[in-house]
Structures are given as C-alpha cells and as structure tokens.
Amino acid sequence: MELEDFFALVHPAIAIIVVFPLIGIVTNRAWLVRQRRLQVIDGEKSKIPPIVGSEHVAIGNWLSISVVGVALLGMAYPIFSKFLKNDVFSKDSLRAFSVVAIFIATTAAFTFLFKAKVKIWRNIFAALTSVGLIVLGAQPEVFRRDSEWFFSHYYYGIAAAILMIISVAITQDIYKDKQNRWRNIHIILNCFALLLFIGQGMTGSRDLLSIPYSWQKEYLRPCDSKTRTCPKSTAFYIPIDR
Ligand code: HEM
Ligand code: HEM
Structure with missing residues (x-):
C-alpha cells in the first residue's frame, strides 16, 4: 500500500477503534x-x-477529546495532502501558514477549555474551538458535499x-442547576448527537467506498459521478486468447 493511501485510512481507523x-x-x-x-427520586x-x-463525565471528556481530534484529523488529511500536491506552501504561503496557525490555535483553545474554571472563559474557549473547526472546514480542500448537506459527513x-x-462547557451548569434545565438540554442535544x-x-463508510487507491485514480478521472458513467475504452479490455 502507498503511504498516501495509508494516511487516508488513519482517520477512519481511529474513529472505529x-x-x-x-x-x-x-x-x-x-x-x-x-x-x-x-429511582432515587421515587424513593427506591x-x-x-x-x-x-x-x-459518565470522565469518559465523556475523553469522548469529546477523541471526537474533536478525529474531526481535526479528518480535515488535516485532505488539506495538507492537497497543499503538498499543489505546492500551496510556496504559491499561497499566507493562507497555508494561516491554516497551520488555526490548527494550533484550535487545539490550544480546546486544551484551555478543560483547564478553565470560570464560566465565561469556558464559554469563550468552547466558542473559539468551534469557530476554529468551522474555519478549517471552510477551506476549499475539504469535501463538504454542500449540495447534499443533509447527508454530509x-x-x-x-x-x-x-x-x-x-x-464539556456546561458540565458545571448541569450539576449546579437544581431545576434540571441544563440536564434536560444536555439530554436532548446529546440524543441528537447519537x-x-x-x-x-x-x-x-460511503465516502470510504468512493475514494479509490492512489494507483487507480488516473483511470477513474474520466468517469462522471453525476451520470455515473465511465468512458468505454478498448484499453480496459484484454483479449481472451492472450
Ligand atoms: C453520547 C453522548 C452523551 C449522551 C447520550 C449523554 C446523555 C446523558 C444522560 C441521559 C444523562 C443523565 C441525565 C439524567 O440524570 O437524567 C447525562 C448526564 C450527564 N452528562 Fe452526559 N451524555 C453524553 C456525553 C456527555 C459528555 C461528552 C459530557 C461532558 C464531559 C457529559 C456530561 C454530563 C454530566 C456532567 C451529567 C450529569 C451527571 C450526574 O448527574 O452525575 N455528557 N448525560
Ligand atoms: C465521530 C466520528 C467521526 C467524525 C467526527 C468524523 C469527521 C470527519 C470530518 C470533519 C472530515 C472532513 C470532511 C470530509 O471530508 O467529509 C472527515 C473525513 C472523512 N471521514 Fe470521518 N469522521 C468520523 C468517523 C468516520 C468513520 C467511522 C469513517 C469510515 C468508516 C470515516 C471516513 C472518512 C473519510 C473517508 C473521510 C474523507 C477524507 C478525505 O477527504 O480524504 N469517518 N471525517
């Protein structure tokens, strides 16, 4: 397997494992x-x-770290592999180095979210991490499937x-709120997350199916994904008597 294909598998493998x-x-x-x-409320x-x-909270924190981590990794692979292929570091160095800086800043903001004790700082770091993810996702190298956003990875x-x-940001609010409003918001949001x-x-899995091995790419380039056809070429047929 080519190194390029191996790197493409790192993100899905970590997500699954x-x-x-x-x-x-x-x-x-x-x-x-x-x-x-x-049960306790019912007196049982x-x-x-x-x-x-x-x-739940301790493993929840690890889940949050791993989901943000795989999302960053899922975007890092297409961004940096295309940067290197298209020589973006020398052709558009301002954007290339800004993207590197945003990756670092997003990771730093997410780390500070776990360290911050004051509510306002937790909100600020949560917002900065989220904005960082969105800005990275807005790079043209990321395949967003905008026309099919309702089934987009x-x-x-x-x-x-x-x-x-x-x-992570509302953990303390869930514990402090005696009326359970934050607890109920958390349940609704995270059932949706499930x-x-x-x-x-x-x-x-669908996207993995649609990405060919690097050695297959040049043969599949003439194919049209909209009409789902590939040009019929005699080059593909090997005579039976050979
Ligand atoms: C798959 C994701 C998750 C689901 C489906 C989920 C769902 C729930 C549910 C059903 C409860 C119990 C609510 C009740 O008492 O009626 C709960 C409690 C709680 N969750 Fe989550 N949660 C998820 C992830 C997280 C994460 C990532 C965190 C942050 C670290 C977190 C923090 C909390 C806290 C602080 C409580 C209160 C625990 C307690 O009462 O001791 N959850 N969650
Ligand atoms: C919670 C789990 C996951 C999260 C948060 C996540 C997030 C992401 C993000 C943000 C991207 C970049 C945008 C894109 O190209 O669509 C991406 C790419 C991708 N993900 Fe995931 N993903 C997860 C699980 C998986 C799983 C389970 C698989 C496969 C079985 C998978 C396969 C892929 C593939 C093939 C790409 C495309 C990479 C490329 O463009 O070369 N992901 N993922």
Whole structure:
C-alpha cells in the first residue's frame, strides 16, 4: 500500500477503534445515571452505584477529546495532502501558514477549555474551538458535499464535535442547576448527537467506498459521478486468447 493511501485510512481507523467504543461506554453510563436518579427520586433503593455519574463525565471528556481530534484529523488529511500536491506552501504561503496557525490555535483553545474554571472563559474557549473547526472546514480542500448537506459527513461531523464541546462547557451548569434545565438540554442535544454519530458511521463508510487507491485514480478521472458513467475504452479490455 502507498503511504498516501495509508494516511487516508488513519482517520477512519481511529474513529472505529477509539471513538465508537467510547460512544458505547458513555451512552451506557448515561442510561445508568438517569435510571439511578429517577429511582432515587421515587424513593427506591437503587442497585446502581453512585460512581456511574463521575464515570459518565470522565469518559465523556475523553469522548469529546477523541471526537474533536478525529474531526481535526479528518480535515488535516485532505488539506495538507492537497497543499503538498499543489505546492500551496510556496504559491499561497499566507493562507497555508494561516491554516497551520488555526490548527494550533484550535487545539490550544480546546486544551484551555478543560483547564478553565470560570464560566465565561469556558464559554469563550468552547466558542473559539468551534469557530476554529468551522474555519478549517471552510477551506476549499475539504469535501463538504454542500449540495447534499443533509447527508454530509462533514456537516454531521462538525455538528457532533460542537455538541461534544458544548457538553464539556456546561458540565458545571448541569450539576449546579437544581431545576434540571441544563440536564434536560444536555439530554436532548446529546440524543441528537447519537443520531449524528450513527450518520457518521454511514456517511464515513460511503465516502470510504468512493475514494479509490492512489494507483487507480488516473483511470477513474474520466468517469462522471453525476451520470455515473465511465468512458468505454478498448484499453480496459484484454483479449481472451492472450
Ligand atoms: C453520547 C453522548 C452523551 C449522551 C447520550 C449523554 C446523555 C446523558 C444522560 C441521559 C444523562 C443523565 C441525565 C439524567 O440524570 O437524567 C447525562 C448526564 C450527564 N452528562 Fe452526559 N451524555 C453524553 C456525553 C456527555 C459528555 C461528552 C459530557 C461532558 C464531559 C457529559 C456530561 C454530563 C454530566 C456532567 C451529567 C450529569 C451527571 C450526574 O448527574 O452525575 N455528557 N448525560
Ligand atoms: C465521530 C466520528 C467521526 C467524525 C467526527 C468524523 C469527521 C470527519 C470530518 C470533519 C472530515 C472532513 C470532511 C470530509 O471530508 O467529509 C472527515 C473525513 C472523512 N471521514 Fe470521518 N469522521 C468520523 C468517523 C468516520 C468513520 C467511522 C469513517 C469510515 C468508516 C470515516 C471516513 C472518512 C473519510 C473517508 C473521510 C474523507 C477524507 C478525505 O477527504 O480524504 N469517518 N471525517
């Protein structure tokens, strides 16, 4: 396998090996947290240990880190492979180095989100991380499937990453709010995030199917994806008697 093809597989492989198992664990703990809380409200003696709450949050933090990480990686591959192929670092060095700076700034803002204790700073770092992801996604090298945004791996991925960032930012609000408004907002947003994750599994597999090996690309270039046809060339046929 060519190195280029190997790098294309790093993002999907990490998503499958790291992100999806974490989604399973976090969802399981979320269900237990809810069951336990409702049982306690009803005055029942719950068999679910109280630790499920802190386990949900601790693994939730890792889920958030891994989702933002794979989203950055998913955009880094097409951006930098096309930068190198089209020599963008010398032809449009201002944009190329700005993109590098935005990757670094987004990672830094996301790191500070976990360190910040004051609410306003948590909101600022959450907003900066989200804006960073959107600006990187706006680069022409990223395939956004704008005409089919409702089934686009890019839009689902960025939306899911932002929902994970919001979850981290509102953690303290969920605990402090005695009326459970933030808790209910969190449940609604993250049930939607679960649907987006299912969508990521489907759209990611579809996109993987449509990307050929690097050695196949030049043969597939004449194909038209709109009419779903390839030119019939005698070069493709090998006579049977040879
Ligand atoms: C797949 C993603 C997630 C889903 C479906 C989800 C869902 C839930 C549910 C159903 C609850 C229980 C609500 C209740 O008590 O009725 C909960 C609690 C909570 N979640 Fe999440 N969540 C997810 C990810 C996250 C993330 C990434 C964080 C941030 C680190 C987070 C932070 C919290 C906190 C702080 C609580 C309150 C825990 C407690 O009461 O001890 N969640 N979540
Ligand atoms: C939560 C999980 C995931 C997130 C947040 C995510 C996010 C992203 C983002 C933001 C991009 C860049 C935009 C694009 O090209 O569409 C991308 C690209 C891609 N992703 Fe994912 N993804 C996830 C899971 C997966 C999975 C499970 C697969 C495959 C089974 C996959 C396969 C791909 C492929 C093939 C690309 C295109 C890369 C290229 O343009 O060369 N992704 N992903």
